[in-house]
Amino acid sequence: MLLNACLLGGLSYKMPMETLMGQHPWELLFFILASNATAGITVGLNNIFQAFEGLRINLKFKDLLIGTMVYLGIMSLVYYQFFFPVFEVHFLLPSLGLFLVLTTALHYLANQLSKNLNPYFTYAVIGGEASSIHYLEKCVESAYGKRTYCIGRFADNDISEVDTLGDYREVKDFLKQQPNINKLMYLGSKLPQQEVQDIARACRDQFVDFEVIPQASPIFSSGMAVTELAGVPVLQRRREPLNQIQNRLLKRIFDIMFSSLVIVLVFPWLLPIIALAIRLESRGPIFFSQKRTGYRNRAFNCLKFRSMRVNGDSDNKQAVRNDSRITRVGSFLRKTSLDEFPQFLNVFMGDMSVVGPRPHMLKHTEEYAELIDSFMFRHAVKPGVTGWAQINGWRGPTPEVYQMEKRVEYDVDYIENWNFWLDMKCVFFTVWNIFRGEKNAF
Structure with missing residues (x-):
């Protein structure tokens, strides 16, 4: 919608909208359809807009700029093929420049809004040693920003790096108190399967995300991807971009x-x-x-x-x-x-x-x-x-x-x-x- 508004604004600057609608209605409709199709292809090829990642919207200005340049190239070809001399091509540059500025501004405002609505991301862990928890903290900060906080750990032993909230048997009682946390992360401690399922249900009832972290340490230098084999989660080396x-x-x-x-x-x-x-x-x-x-x-x-x-x-x-x-x-x-x-x-x-x-x-x-x-x-x-x-x-x-x-x-x-x-x-x-x-x- 924002892209269409910028393009129509640029067109109307060169040619009044009444003239466009009155003299070139089909050309205008086809131009808008071609514009949206090209934008869709560009987004797909360049991965400009990533999905919501944690509490942040991840949009890279560099990728947006590349995508806009690709879009400009394709639309210039479309213009010379179908619309010359109905529209003047000069409107594309200021229109796309305005689109870049507005998109960047909206991205910034969305990030600020998400931070204000969700000022902190808090979580607790079950099990894990100092090294794995330290690595997990870095991963969480990378995904959700610096406003993250681990409130503590459930385990049978104490470590100095993280507060101990209790042993494994106290997890469900902790959840019944409706704690203000976003996630409870299970680091693969040796709990019976039935006990883990009970904790997962308790998290669901208290609207707390429950996540199983099978390996809180870097196995592959290039990162990992999680796939599924007949319902069984599988960790594999992250596939290269190409x-x-x-x-x-x-x-x-x-x-x-x-x-x-x-x-x-x-x-x-x-x-x-x-x-x-x-x-x-x-x-x-x-x-x-x-x-x-x-x-x-x-x-x-x-x-x-x-x-x-x-x-x-x-x-x-x-x-x-x-x-x-x-x-x-x-x-x-x-x-x-x-x-x-x-x-x-x-x-x-x-x-x-x-x-x-x-x-x-x-x-x-x-x-x-x-x-x-x-x-x-x-x-x-x-x-x-x-x-x-x-x-x-x-x-x-x-x-x-x-x-x-x-x-x-x-x-x-x-x-x-x-x-x-x-x-x-x-x-x-x-x-x-x-x-x-x-x-x-x-």
Whole structure:
């Protein structure tokens, strides 16, 4: 509704509403329907609005901004296809700017209201040791904000970190006093199943949420997800963002659009220049194709402009500084990363992505898989023309194992914490580093 109000306000500023309703009723109706459909797609792809998380409304301005930009791009295409010259496209920018401001303001007001209506989130625990309760407190604060308070613990032993409210037998009497708490959390103490069920019913009768916390400690570094197997709760490692179909779809759409622009706008004039320069300096093919490890360990033909003289070590030996195999033209191409441009053909064909872990030679994959934990996990996503490790200084040869370990560390961090904004950041700093120059580019 807010988006529609902003769009109609922008339209009416350029054209009176009576004129719109009188002269273009069907165009206006179709425009509103297209706008809402596009907004729905954008929200779905970008996860802009998260569900209520505890007592807070979680809306990230960064994700909202990205979603608005995606929406603007799609609606601009819709406009030029169907509404030109009925409406002026200039109204979209101020309308969406107003939408951003109002949405951010409403988000802030909603957060303030939720804090005033629910000034504190209080809870009690059953069982648990000091370490597990301390970790649980951090998790609760992360989910519900800093206005949280653990009033105490029910257990047969005392710990100094948390007040003891009594032993297990006193839980139901405590609940009958109608305590002012939001949740009672059961940390897996060895209570009989029937006793736990009785406590759960007592919580229900007093309108207190009862939660079972099977493991109040971090098992997986990337977090956990709870699933269900025939009614039995199952803990599993949190799925990476690119395991979600909407994220893969968003990334693939960006890959196709970006690679298409490079192929259509850059290749027609860049390819003849580079091809002529390569051919004039040394004999051999213009392109260099090499088998490299790709998505889910599948090998693919990775394309580059040839930067070396034809030799028999290309599939085994990395390039090093002052490598005699590198030609003068090849040196320029490698320093400016122009030798990687043919990989946008790999991106368009689906073998690679614009951003992702850099692909390695098959021989290096076999070697490093034996030396470095999580090395093979890099192949959980498509390899990229550029990557998170590369913009953080870990590009180029890796003569020491620790250098590859750092690259893998950044690659794993990228996979576990992927978002569209991170890809945009990698693209921006890749271009920035090309103009600035990099010491490991040779």
